[in-house]
Amino acid sequence: MSAEAGPRRVRADAERSTTRILDAAEDVLAVDANATLERIADAAGLARATVHRRFSSRRALLAALTDRLNERYLRALDQTRVSAAPPVAALHRLTELVFELKVANQAVMELTTDPETGITALSEEVVAGLDLLFTRLREAGEITAAEPAWCRQVYLAIVHEAWRLPADSPALAGTTDDPAGVLGARADLTFRTVLGALGGGRPQ
Template identity: 40%
Template sequence: MEQKSRQRPPRADAQRTVQAILEAAERVLGSDPAATMEQIAQAAGVARTTVHRRFTSREALVEALTAWATRQFHEAVTSAHPDSTPPLVALYQVTANVLRVKTGWGFAMSRAVPEDPDVARVHADVLDRCDRLFRRAREAGVLRPDTDLAWARRVYYALIHEAAQNRPDGTDDVDERATLVVDTLLRGVGGRGDALLG
């Protein structure tokens, strides 16, 4: 009887080792993009040979890190169930989830290139989900009926980017920053127009 060769999934301890290396790589490379594999190994608490067994080169490690962050970004959006959760709730949850990924995996997210087929596929799916969420938000009255959804989405992306990069008011609280992003998107920063015309 011919035995089929099957690729076994990595053992739990091997997965934990890879996860520790990726997390260490994000921390180390985020502080020093020129850091060596040895520095990453030290930060991960493993031998340099362990890192080389898992990743054949520094470039391979960075590619794996970018792929991991891309999957986390996709999970951040899908886990908020933007197609079924009430639009306003989903908007807050997606925002908080994405900010966690962008602040926790900033180096890796900055390395994601749109030309990469996996990255492109994830971003296309996220874009589609965001468009559907914004349409649902407009239908539910969360956004004005005359809202230009493409413009609103671009503004939303820019607000998330700023909140991830600059941490308004110096806060490290992701939920507070998510609230600020959504409130700014929905309410703006200006006063009442009639008061200005006054």
């Protein structure tokens, strides 16, 4: 074994342990938002000391979960092709993916979100991707609002409010009891509302 193989193996083991902890945390916190690090360690099948070495506190664990969530937002932006796809189509597809993320990561989002605004702390890369999308919408004449940061804030606020609507809300009229149908209705409502709020002339 080379001199470098040992450190590489240690790093790989540490990365696997971290992944196991974060996976377990997502599962456990979905059931009990107040779960302790010790309970998460048990669910991960790791010694409690191992978890405490990776995450010195619950706050540090939530920060790591926020980073992971931002990575998923970045993947959604990549799938949407915000820099190349027609911007209206990109906005609609991104909104669908954002609501899918909310379903899959609901517990983590609730724990890492500002309770007043409903907005999760977004990384600089995610913010840049959103701002690029709204810049392209403006350049294409799809919206009249000129400030990308303002557009982003409006968008995230409307996503939050659409998410909070009960499934039987008149605003979601015409949907079925199928969760996928309700989710699609939330995305469509958000899409139309955002374009209208930002001065869009051709909401679809």
